[in-house]
Amino acid sequence: MKKEKRRFMRTTLIFILFVIVLLALFNAAYSWYVIPQKNIFKSEVQFAATSEQNISILFFGDSHVARSVNPEFIPGSFNYAVPSEIYEQTFFKVRNVLEEGTTASIFVFPIDLHDFSMYRSAPYVDAWYWKTKMSYAELARVSNNSLLGVAVKANFPFFGNGLEAWQLLANPERTPVLQGWQANDADFSQKSNRDAIGLARAQKHFPAYPEIFNERLVKGFISTLELAKAHNKTIVFVAYPVSAEYLAGAQEVGITPEAFYATLNTLLERFAPDAYIFDYLTTYANQSVLFSDSDHLNVRGASTFSLDLNEDLETVR
Amino acid sequence: MLFNSLHFLLFFPIVVAIYFSIKQKYRWILLLIASYYFYMSWKAEYIILIMLSTLVDYVAGWQIHASKSLRRKKAFLWLSIVTNLGLLFAFKYFNFFSDSLRALLATWSIPLSPVTLKVLLPVGISFYTFQTMSYTLDIYFGKIKPEKHLGIFAVYVSFFPQLVAGPIERARNLLPQFYEKHKFEYVRVTNGLKLMLWGFFKKIVIADRLAIVVNMVYNNPTEYHGIALLLATIFFAYQIYCDFSGYSDIAIGAAQVMGFNLMDNFKRPYFSGSISEFWKRWHISLSSWFRDYVYIPLGGNRVSVPRWYFNLFFVFLVSGLWHGANWTFVLWGALHGFYLVFSIITATPRKALCNFLRLPKVPWLLKGLQIASTFVFVNIGWIFFRANNISEGWYVLKNIFVGWSLDFSGINLGGIGWEGLIFSFLIILFMEFVHLLQEHMRMREFLSRKPVVLRWSIYLLILSMIFIFGVFENVEFIYFQF
Structure with missing residues (x-):
């Protein structure tokens, strides 16, 4: 034996x-x-390269922001948004940026209908990225994982990502990244089933209706704002544009912008006196040619929106 | 604790290392502690249910054996059955029957406020209650004698490799093995590990990968039609097979590493040429359980023809209900019962048709047609098995051949893209290729005769596939819910 x-x-x-x-x-x-x-990596590299220059405006958020804000039209800005980012993650990103001594004085945060809805089942898939923004212990806590589990995920990023690698290597330039902005040139107006796409997206965004203000995300949101405020940053809120089809889908699911923003206003009371709010939610709703899908702007839409937003931001500057 | 978790990857080698380091007489203690820990790491308090089942069946087993009067034997058999099925009913079926009764009364405008139990379904309750019931039933039928050692009986009920999703072992196969001295044998241990590796591959790479498309479509079936529904249904057939047989492979392999032989649970079921053959290849431990403890006691086929048909149909109806407290599972069971009865009734005309078409002269074509038609019928059953409710299942069935086009944009919504679809088909083909080889040879023995370089290359390739293409989100095994 x-x-x-x-x-x-x-x-x-x-x-x-x-x-x-x-x-x-x-x-x-x-x-x-x-x-x-990966776009998340490209964005980080671009941020590292530009942060030495004078960046005055930083945009945070998820894909709505990443695809909408073209910094080329907003001087002194950087689009630091990452698709699928949730407010809990934004907190750690903001903390990281502040610790590194950012020159930006204006922090722009999204207040979209889905921003407080917990619909992402695995928000910490890119653990290799998030480990640069927080400690392993924090990553383990927020991703509801063991310390060993996050250490493995963060340091062996290839685990389970073969298909993603195949897709990325097969289409390396499918969504170019410029100053953090993710340029997508698809045209939503060419889709014949826009209503169905809008409804499907809304159903995806609000799976837990009527709970659209998830406690964890609201906590992340408030903590992020408190952090920014404590560092004397000017806070700007933007409701990013979505298509009429998405709004109709949201309505069908039970979400109305009026009810959503009424609740959000109570959360923002503490920050509202010093903060700026720009509402573009319905501004381009009927111009589907500006969208790549039901709730993301395309290249043309991003240009139009960024020009308009830049004008609004003049009042903040 | 999930097999596909880091927790298990640490737990299992530690248990095995201790197992082979201690004396035989202490091994049952280790296995009992390990098994209880394995179960308690999911929900600690539910271990009481296993302990209750163990104690009741231990006592009932002895009383059945020792009693002289048939009445007393029956009383203790009923004690065991009522306890086990009572637990199962309370935790798994109470809310289902309560809701169904309320809905039924509501159709006659009789209001009934629903009584629901707010309890979590204990993982594996259907498996361990059936396993422990088979013990008392076997004693009652005089097939085995009761186990003297309560500790070893407790290990039999809770043996961690097969505790939560089978195979549902019989006492006469598993109990004696706890008394055998299992030496550390290189070939047996490595064979067990190879089987575990194959099980992990099926679960992590195939089942969990296919689940992405299946969940996307079946969680919102009315958004899809045609090819998307067909694809999701075929993918589900392979998802559930790889999920469950993957679990069985890991369980059998883990037990084998420690020297235990568990029964086979799957034998390449999608190569079945008929529904009856399918049930000899799919979830064998449950099929044989129903055969031995329900079908045969009902009279099996040694009764009048109508009664025989009823026996078959009833067994599958109960089997459907065993799978889950939902009418979809009942319908799935009923469908398979109908298939079997229908196949018996139509056996003669079908044979005549085959002869008329001279199919027996082209055996490969006949076999191919049989396999394909069985696969289609099985898939129709899977539609209801997977659907959230009967109306959604009906929608899938009605729309699966409607609006066909090669537009995969709907599928791409799940983010898997063309690459994901191609990959899904490739891994299914790869697995079925291995199955095809297994139909003609024992793979592990075949491989063991090959040069070490080739063998290791294959193991490393499978391991690499798991690392690279696996889904590491600790996705639960489907059969845990049963």
């Missing part, structure tokens, strides 16, 4: 060595070739 055990131990050790080599190879390949293709 001892001989068998020794044989097993020896074989297992050699096998594990091979596995370690494989893991290292996959990890290196993923880190060198795949991660640089």
